[in-house]
Amino acid sequence: MLIPNIDIFWFVALPYLDLALAIGGGIYRYYRHRFTYSSLSSQLLENRKLFWGSVSWHYGITLILLAHLLAALFPGAAAWALGGPIRLMVLEFTGMALALYALVGLLILIGRRWRTFSLPRATTSYMDGFLLFFLLLQVVTGLGLSLFNRWGSLWYLKTAVPWFWSLARLHPDASTVAFLPGFVQVHFVVGFIVILLFPFSRLVHLVKFPLPYLWRPYQVVMWHRPRPAAGTNRSRA
Amino acid sequence: MNVRAQMSMVFHLDKCIGCHTCSLACKNIWTDRPGTEYMWWNNVETKPGTGYPTRYEDQEQYRGGWELKQGTLKLRLGSRPSELVNISFNPRLPTLDDYYEPWTYRYGDLINAPQGDDQPVARPVSMITGRDMEIEAGPNWDDDLSGSEIYAANDPNLQKLSEEERRDFFGLQQLVFFYLPRICNHCLNPSCVAACPSGAIYKRGEDGIVLVSQEKCQGWRMCVSGCPYKKVYFNWSTGKAEKCILCYPRLESGQAPACFHTCPGRIRYLGMVLYDADRIHAAASRPDAELVEAQRELLLDPHDPEVLREARAAGIDDKVLEACQHSPVYQYVKVWKLALPLHPEWRTLPMLFYVPPLLPVLATMSNNSYELSSDFFPSLESIRIPMSFLASMFTAGDEETIVKVYRKLMAGRLCLRAETVGDVPPEQVARALADAETTHEELQAIYRLTALATAEERYVIPTFLREEAIEATGDPQLFQEAAGAGFLRWPERGL
Numbered sequence: 024m025l026i027p028n029i030d031i032f033w034f035v036a037l038p039y040l041d042l043a044l045a046i047g048g049g050i051y052r053y054y055r056h057r058f059t060y061s062s063l064s065s066q067l068l069e070n071r072k073l074f075w076g077s078v079s080w081h082y083g084i085t086l087i088l089l090a091h092l093l094a095a096l097f098p099g100a101a102a103w104a105l106g107g108p109i110r111l112m113v114l115e116f117t118g119m120a121l122a123l124y125a126l127v128g129l130l131i132l133i134g135r136r137w138r139t140f141s142l143p144r145a146t147t148s149y150m151d152g153f154l155l156f157f158l159l160l161q162v163v164t165g166l167g168l169s170l171f172n173r174w175g176s177l178w179y180l181k182t183a184v185p186w187f188w189s190l191a192r193l194h195p196d197a198s199t200v201a202f203l204p205g206f207v208q209v210h211f212v213v214g215f216i217v218i219l220l221f222p223f224s225r226l227v228h229l230v231k232f233p234l235p236y237l238w239r240p241y242q243v244v245m246w247h248r249p250r251p252a253a254g255t256n257r258s259r260a
Numbered sequence: 261m262n263v264r265a266q267m268s269m270v271f272h273l274d275k276c277i278g279c280h281t282c283s284l285a286c287k288n289i290w291t292d293r294p295g296t297e298y299m300w301w302n303n304v305e306t307k308p309g310t311g312y313p314t315r316y317e318d319q320e321q322y323r324g325g326w327e328l329k330q331g332t333l334k335l336r337l338g339s340r341p342s343e344l345v346n347i348s349f350n351p352r353l354p355t356l357d358d359y360y361e362p363w364t365y366r367y368g369d370l371i372n373a374p375q376g377d378d379q380p381v382a383r384p385v386s387m388i389t390g391r392d393m394e395i396e397a398g399p400n401w402d403d404d405l406s407g408s409e410i411y412a413a414n415d416p417n418l419q420k421l422s423e424e425e426r427r428d429f430f431g432l433q434q435l436v437f438f439y440l441p442r443i444c445n446h447c448l449n450p451s452c453v454a455a456c457p458s459g460a461i462y463k464r465g466e467d468g469i470v471l472v473s474q475e476k477c478q479g480w481r482m483c484v485s486g487c488p489y490k491k492v493y494f495n496w497s498t499g500k501a502e503k504c505i506l507c508y509p510r511l512e513s514g515q516a517p518a519c520f521h522t523c524p525g526r527i528r529y530l531g532m533v534l535y536d537a538d539r540i541h542a543a544a545s546r547p548d549a550e551l552v553e554a555q556r557e558l559l560l561d562p563h564d565p566e567v568l569r570e571a572r573a574a575g576i577d578d579k580v581l582e583a584c585q586h587s588p589v590y591q592y593v594k595v596w597k598l599a600l601p602l603h604p605e606w607r608t609l610p611m612l613f614y615v616p617p618l619l620p621v622l623a624t625m626s627n628n629s630y631e632l633s634s635d636f637f638p639s640l641e642s643i644r645i646p647m648s649f650l651a652s653m654f655t656a657g658d659e660e661t662i663v664k665v666y667r668k669l670m671a672g673r674l675c676l677r678a679e680t681v682g683d684v685p686p687e688q689v690a691r692a693l694a695d696a697e698t699t700h701e702e703l704q705a706i707y708r709l710t711a712l713a714t715a716e717e718r719y720v721i722p723t724f725l726r727e728e729a730i731e732a733t734g735d736p737q738l739f740q741e742a743a744g745a746g747f748l749r750w751p752e753r754g755l
């Protein structure tokens with residue numbers, strides 16, 4: 024099957040470029056601008072709307088993202104899990120509900136930053152605006168295709184997943200996605216744009232999720248120089 | 261034994277005049293940047309009053325500090341997993357309303373307004389949005405408002421008072437208040453450090469100063485909730501937590517912190533103390549009534565040869581040990597047992613101690629003249645600030661401990677009065693000394709350090725200067741890279 028050049032650009036060149044920039048840029052920013060390597064919380068300035076927005080958005084999108092990732096990593100298990108009409112329906116509707124949940128959260132988050140002169144607006148950058156726009160586009164297209172192109176979770180395993188794996192194996196093959204409807208392709212492309220934005224936006228906070236907190240000692244003590252007793256310049260009490 | 265040194269503090273509340281010089285000195289040096297306008301690393305609040313941020317002492321709401329659950333010490337904020345679950349929204353964070361929205365005035369309007377019938381006015385504008393705003397609260401909004409129904413009556417410490425005590429406390433003739441200056445306590449068991457998911461807050465080993473690494477801080481805001489004193493603040497512009505740094509750059513060059521240095525009331529004392537780090541956890545886990553005593557026990561005697569030997573083995577420099585021996589804090593806290601921690605029941609082992617205020621003299625109007633009460637030295641029973649109120653603030657509700665402190669303070673007053681004016685019968689002085697279990701000599705020493713001490717006696721700062729500290733302990737070449745240059749990039753977020 025012959026794939027038009029334009030699709031080679033969207034589905035082969037863009038993903039590679041994108042991942043290279045995201046990883047390279049992420050590392051660069053971490054080492055050169057570590058001070059900025061976080062999300063800028065506006066909870067101090069506005070609390071009530073943030074509760075509904077942030078909680079819905081984060082829980083909704085994290086679970087959906089995990090579902091995408093796990094299904095891509097273990098397509099066999101995913102196919103098994105979806106392999107019955109009841110299970111398929113349950114999973115699909117759970118997914119849609121979560122997407123709706125995330126969407127509502129996202130709209131609240133956009134709303135609270137929208138109004139000029141609102142307190143959170145004062146700390147909103149252009150990049151925040153960009154990011155919110157693409158995230159919204161991504162959630163809306165995702166929700167749309169799950170509604171109109173049934174059953175997304177099944178064909179995802181047959182189209183996008185092989186394409187991901189071909190990219191990962193460095194034998195790019197976009198044939199499984201090149202002939203999908205435009206609406207679906209937009210979802211793929213915007214997804215990669217969001218990844219592209221990773222090192223340039225507040226998205227970097229994703230990789231700083233403080234999992235080590237679960238096992239680090241409560242108290243942190245630091246010494247300017249090695250202690251005779253401890254024999255290390257960083258001992259924790 | 262694991263001996264460590266801690267820079268610690270005593271504030272003598274009797275001497276605080278509530279002038280806020282300390283707060284302004286701090287603000288002008290540290291918190292005049294965008295994002296920090298609302299922060300007061302040093303603030304002075306009126307007691308009884310709601311404090312700053314409003315009702316910060318109410319841990320039912322803010323859940324700061326530690327609590328003892330079935331004998332084990334737990335963060336009140338919640339378990340570690342629960343903190344991670346709440347990471348996208350911290351349910352216990354005070355918002356700007358609990359502090360205040362910072363503002364400035366459009367001063368330009370005063371000179372640029374076109375000619376008209378009315379005087380031009382400078383309108384208040386928000387320092388965050390730049391928009392016109394109504395001022396609804398500000399720093400020290402409740403200053404001196406003792407007896408007010410909105411502020412004083414909402415002091416969380418009043419919960420411990422009986423109906424009658426409360427009525428007396430608020431009776432017009434009885435109205436009384438005192439000032440409570442607060443900075444970070446640089447605790448031995450800091451709950452802000454424990455609550456920080458990123459491990460960005462740390463205690464400096466050499467002097468115990470608690471700092472936030474600005475590069476590691478991810479702005480999760482758990483420290484703000486975790487600190488029961490609400491002395492960690494969130495910079496809304498950089499997205500990082502900031503707090504009192506005990507002016508460590510000043511300390512390292514031998515100067516007292518700005519709030520200490522400027523205090524005209526000379527209420528502040530600064531000195532090193534030694535403690536046993538292995539016993540921190542046990543001390544913080546004692547029952548409420550024993551917490552003050554537990555903290556006193558934690559401090560080690562800097563004259564004890566055994567302690568000195570252990571301290572040297574732990575790498576504590578002789579200059580630091582010498583400073584510990586002259587520490588005014590050690591005197592007030594351990595030797596005289598006059599200075600108490602603020603809210604020990606939060607179990608962070610705060611290292612800022614307060615000498616509670618002596619009872620103000622009551623004046624009355626009679627026969628159209630203003631007369632000082634004849635009861636110049638009121639008995640503990642007829643005092644104007646209820647012991648239960650003070651106990652709720654300084655001894656986790658244990659009245660016995662606070663009464664002991666007051667006996668001694670009162671004995672000192674009587675003793676000095678007898679000496680200088682001579683109108684107190686000797687039997688009364690003798691009885692007061694016996695009640696307070698103190699001696700003439702001790703009271704004299706207290707009087708000296710309280711009233712006459714020079715700056716050098718009040719601020720005993722060992723040589724912290726990095727280079728010198730390094731040379732004093734070893735080969736400077738060896739430690740060349742250990743003393744870092746710090747944070748050199750401009751703290752801008754950009755994206």
Ligand code: SF4
Nearest residue numbers: 276279280282523525
């Ligand atoms: S602590 Fe000192 S500077 Fe601050 S208000 Fe009291 S007297 Fe004034």
